[in-house]
Amino acid sequence: NFMLTQPHSVSESPGKTVTISCTRSSGSIASNYVQWYQQRPGSAPTTVIYEDNQRPSGVPDRFSGSIDSSSNSASLTISGLKTEDEADYYCQSYDSSNPWVFGGGTKLTVL
Amino acid sequence: EVQLVESGGGLVKPGGSLRLSCAASGFTFSSYSMNWVRQAPGKGLEWVSSISSSSSYIYYADSVKGRFTISRDNAKNSLYLQMNSLRAEDTAVYYCASSGSGSYPDYWGQGTLVTVSS
Numbered sequence: 186n187f188m189l190t191q192p193h194s195v196s197e198s199p200g201k202t203v204t205i206s207c208t209r210s211s212g213s214i215a216s217n218y219v220q221w222y223q224q225r226p227g228s229a230p231t232t233v234i235y236e237d238n239q240r241p242s243g244v245p246d247r248f249s250g251s252i253d254s255s256s257n258s259a260s261l262t263i264s265g266l267k268t269e270d271e272a273d274y275y276c277q278s279y280d281s282s283n284p285w286v287f288g289g290g291t292k293l294t295v296l
Numbered sequence: 297e298v299q300l301v302e303s304g305g306g307l308v309k310p311g312g313s314l315r316l317s318c319a320a321s322g323f324t325f326s327s328y329s330m331n332w333v334r335q336a337p338g339k340g341l342e343w344v345s346s347i348s349s350s351s352s353y354i355y356y357a358d359s360v361k362g363r364f365t366i367s368r369d370n371a372k373n374s375l376y377l378q379m380n381s382l383r384a385e386d387t388a389v390y391y392c393a394s395s396g397s398g399s400y401p402d403y404w405g406q407g408t409l410v411t412v413s414s
Contacts, residue, residue, distance in 0.1 A: 217399070220400045228406075229404040229405060229406050229407055230341065230391070230401075230404050231404065232402065232403075275341055277341075277401070278400075279399050284346050284355050285331070285333070285343035285399075287340060287341040287342065287343065288340070289340045290340040290341070
C-alpha cells in the first residue's frame with residue numbers, strides 16, 4: 186500500500202499564489218492520475234482538479250495541477266487567492282492494489 | 297444536474313447495524329461505478345467500498361471487510377451500504393460518490409452522519 190502525504194496546513198494572503206504538495210510514498214506518481222478535492226467546512230468535497238491537471242467545468246483557471254516525477258509528488262497551485270478559497274484540500278490517487286487512496290488533507294487559510 | 301442523496305444515518309449502539317442508502321439522479325446510474333467514502337469527525341477522507349456498474353466487482357477497505365456489504369439496484373438508481381457489527385471507530389459522515397472511470401470520484405453526495413455510541 187502507498188500513502189499520499191500533504192502538509193497539514195498552509196496560509197497565504199489574498200491575491201497571492203499558494204502551492205500544496207502531495208507526495209506518494211511508493212510507486213511512481215506518474216503511473217496513476219492524481220485528483221484534488223476542495224472541502225469547505227460543513228460541506229461535501231468537490232473536484233477542483235482531475236487527471237493530474239484537468240479542471241472540471243465551473244472551476245476557475247486560478248486552480249492548476251501538476252506532477253513532478255523527480256520528487257514523486259503532485260501539486261495544486263491556486264493563484265490570485267480569494268477568501269472563498271479557504272478550505273481543506275485533499276489529493277487522491279490509486280493503483281491496482283489500492284482502489285482509492287486519499288492524502289491526509291491540507292487546511293488552507295487565506296488571511 | 298447530478299444529485300446523490302444519502303439517507304439512513306443515525307445513532308446506533310456498538311455491535312448494532314445500520315443500512316445506508318444513496319439515491320442517484322441526473323446521470324446514467326447503471327453506467328457508473330459507485331462508492332462509499334467516510335470522514336470521521338475532524339479527520340480526513342477514507343475510502344470504504346466500491347461496486348462496479350453491474351455489481352461484478354466489489355471492493356472493501358480492510359477496516360470494514362467482513363462487516364459492511366455494498367450493493368446497488370440499477371432499476372431504482374440506488375446504492376446501499378449494510379453496516380453490521382458497528383464500532384465506535386465507524387462514527388463518521390458517510391458520502392456516496394459516483395465514478396465514471398472507477399479510479400476516482402466524480403460527484404459526491406452531501407453525506408449522512410453515523411454515530412456509534414452507547
